[in-house]
């Protein structure tokens with residue numbers, strides 16, 4: 001949200017408290033908006049921003065406490081996990097002219113981003129982009145529905161915790177059926193013969209028994 005700081009700029013107010021809600025979809029961000037992961041879901045108005053803008057030593061400061069409710073899939077079982085993150089944001093608010101000064105006076109290799117600074121446009125400042133960026137940074141690398149989440153069965157794709165008989169079926173396959181055992185023996189023999197033949201060239205082969 002674009003916050004109009006005219007009152008603080010002209011000294012009518014020392015502090016300007018603000019509070020608003022937004023979501024990535026409704027964020028006031030320009031073309032270089034932060035790209036959040038596709039599987040991160042933040043509902044409409046899921047981000048609460050409460051803060052104030054005040055002047056201190058000729059500067060404007062913005063401080064805000066951000067509470068973001070979000071949903072991400074469990075990294076193992078893909079179940080949706082509802083979670084909340086909270087963090088504080090502190091920024092110096094500068095006018096466009098101050099930005100130009102900073103560019104040429106402070107840092108020759110300026111890359112277009114000065115940390116901890118928000119810029120004024122027409123006496124307005126918008127922290128949405130910085131907040132989304134911070135949300136990205138605050139996201140846990142791996143989200144699990146529980147530390148001992150067993151994940152999905154690699155065979156049928158169902159949740160292991162819900163139970164499936166794939167493991168037993170696999171185990172049963174390994175205990176060879178007597179009829180299968182005969183076939184298996186024939187197959188092994190055939191393979192052994194082939195290997196031997198390949199070794200001896202075109203000579204007729206003898207069965208090798210182990």
Ligand SMILES: [Zn+2]
Nearest residue numbers: 074077145149
């Ligand atoms: Zn899980």
Ligand SMILES: [Zn+2]
Nearest residue numbers: 153156164166
């Ligand atoms: Zn299964």
